[in-house]
Amino acid sequence: MTDRHAGQGRDALTYRGAGVDLDAAEAVVGRIAREAARARRAEVVGGLGGFAGFFRWEGQVLLAATCDGVGTKLAVALECDALEAIGRDLVAMNVNDLLVHGAEPLFFLDYVAVERLDAERVARVVRGMADACREVGCALLGGETAAMPGLLPPGGMELAGFAVGWVAADRLVDGRRVQPGDAILGLPASGPHSNGFSLIRQVVAAAGARWDDPLPGTGRTLAEAALVPTRIYAAAVRRLLAEFDVRAMAHITGGGLPGNVPRTLPEGCRAVIHWGRWAVPPLFRWIQRRGPVAWGEMARVFNLGIGFTVVVPQAQAPAAARAAAAVLGEEVPVIGRIAAGPRGVTFDPPPGADPVAGG
Numbered sequence: 001m002t003d004r005h006a007g008q009g010r011d012a013l014t015y016r017g018a019g020v021d022l023d024a025a026e027a028v029v030g031r032i033a034r035e036a037a038r039a040r041r042a043e044v045v046g047g048l049g050g051f052a053g054f055f056r057w058e059g060q061v062l063l064a065a066t067c068d069g070v071g072t073k074l075a076v077a078l079e080c081d082a083l084e085a086i087g088r089d090l091v092a093m094n095v096n097d098l099l100v101h102g103a104e105p106l107f108f109l110d111y112v113a114v115e116r117l118d119a120e121r122v123a124r125v126v127r128g129m130a131d132a133c134r135e136v137g138c139a140l141l142g143g144e145t146a147a148m149p150g151l152l153p154p155g156g157m158e159l160a161g162f163a164v165g166w167v168a169a170d171r172l173v174d175g176r177r178v179q180p181g182d183a184i185l186g187l188p189a190s191g192p193h194s195n196g197f198s199l200i201r202q203v204v205a206a207a208g209a210r211w212d213d214p215l216p217g218t219g220r221t222l223a224e225a226a227l228v229p230t231r232i233y234a235a236a237v238r239r240l241l242a243e244f245d246v247r248a249m250a251h252i253t254g255g256g257l258p259g260n261v262p263r264t265l266p267e268g269c270r271a272v273i274h275w276g277r278w279a280v281p282p283l284f285r286w287i288q289r290r291g292p293v294a295w296g297e298m299a300r301v302f303n304l305g306i307g308f309t310v311v312v313p314q315a316q317a318p319a320a321a322r323a324a325a326a327v328l329g330e331e332v333p334v335i336g337r338i339a340a341g342p343r344g345v346t347f348d349p350p351p352g353a354d355p356v357a358g359g
Contacts, residue, residue: 009084013291015105015301018202020254050174051100051251052165052261060169064103068093069160071229071254073197078157080211080223083121086159087128089194092230094163095136096251096308097144099237100264102173103165105136110143111160117145125159128229136234138163173241175248175264175311178338182247183317186278186335187236187324189307191228195254196301200226200287207290214235218282225283233308236327240310244320248311258345259300261309270341275351277335281305288352295352304351306335 015021033047045054045062052064070077070089077086095105103267110129112122122145133140152158167173192200204211204222211223218225233251240246248264284305288298298304312320317334324332339346 012294012297013197013199013202014293014297015199018198020198023122034329036159045169046174051097052103054101054167055173056169057166062103062167062169063082064098064101064165066094066097066099066163067156067160070194072197072201073194074157075270076161076197076201076211076223077227078155080227082223082227083124084128084131085227085229087125087130088132088229089128090125090159090161091129091132091136091163092232093253094161095132095138095160095192096230096233098163098165099233099308100168100173100249100251102171102237102241102246102249103167105138105163105165106291107139107141107164108133109141109162111146111150111162112143113146113148113158115147115149115154115156117147121157125157132229132232135232138165149227171241173249173264174245175266177247178265178269178311179247179337180269180340181314182274182313182338183334184309184336185310185312185317185321185324186306186333186339187233187308187310187328188231188278188330188332189252189281189303189305190231191283192226192302193230193253193307195303197226199291199293203287203291203293209290215282215286222283222286225281229308237308237310238247238326239323239327240320243323244316245310246310246312250309252307252309254301256299256302256304257306257309261345262343265338265343267343268340269343270339271345272339273345274334275346275347275349277333278305296350299347299351309335311338337341 045056045057052066055063057063068085074086091108096103112125130140209222213220215222215225249262250260252260257273284302287293321332321334
């Protein structure tokens with residue numbers, strides 16, 4: 001995958017150059033899986049690699065659990081005083097991972113670490129969490145707040161979240177029924193969500209930009225475009241599960257479409273993503289040009305406007321897309337199909353080749 005703009009003025013920027021090595025992250029998962037296997041119980045269903053872990057609770061009831069944070073988006077949120085928004089992000093990143101497998105979120109817990117306790121700042125973060133939990137219909141069950149002077153910098157904060165849900169074993173969405181010919185719906189993202197911010201921050205710094213600079217053609221600043229909270233897909237997923245044969249889903253987080261769609265595909269099935277079926281949002285085009293960042297790297301790091309994918313039979317795709325669009329209030333495109341081949345993702349054409357989507 002080549003980039004028309006890379007090499008014009010300065011070398012293209014990369015996620016690895018910003019301090020995040022996706023290849024190393026994949027290697028770490030393998031080592032973690034070996035260690036986790038030593039602490040397994042008979043009730044554990046499946047292994048690592050999915051979007052949630054599963055524990056057989058009683059009969060056909062599976063408990064589903066997730067754990068996530070908001071990454072270095074938190075640094076931008078602290079700088080721009082977007083505390084409620086980042087609390088909402090924390091819930092969304094966890095709940096969306098439960099939804100991937102058809103699980104109904106039950107409760108959420110948080111861990112908030114601060115350099116020094118400031119009741120108002122912590123309360124604002126938790127307010128955002130509570131608003132998100134109300135939207136989903138899950139309980140904010142509790143959490144932990146820790147003061148860590150000497151470990152965190154002055155004014156520093158770190159967040160982690162934990163969500164638990166349930167799903168009947170015979171309703172678990174795990175991709176086993178996916179087959180060549182199925183269609184892939186792309187549910188639109190609200191922004192970069194909570195991924196890729198190490199690279200975003202590097203691009204902003206390298207371009208000599210400020211967070212309050214306008215993002216051309218949008219009427220918003222860079223900060224306003226970047227800090228839009230992660231979209232929560234609960235209502236759309238519930239409707240799709242109720243009305244259609246949903247065979248697989250994916251939450252498009254770190255790793256983009258190539259790193260997340262294959263996580264719930266069976267062996268012998270490959271996702272073919274049709275680049276140009278949706279418009280890449282202006283913030284991503286700005287990042288790509290101002291970095292510059294190669295389009296192949298962009299696709300590997302960011303959601304590029306698609307925050308969640310759903311695989312359904314081809315015959316159901318048009319109606320499913322209309323149903324999801326009615327819930328989300330914007331178009332839901334059919335962005336690809338399932339083909340026979342090694343598990344993974346192919347872009348057709350490659351990212352950046354289409355002037356409509358590539359900008």
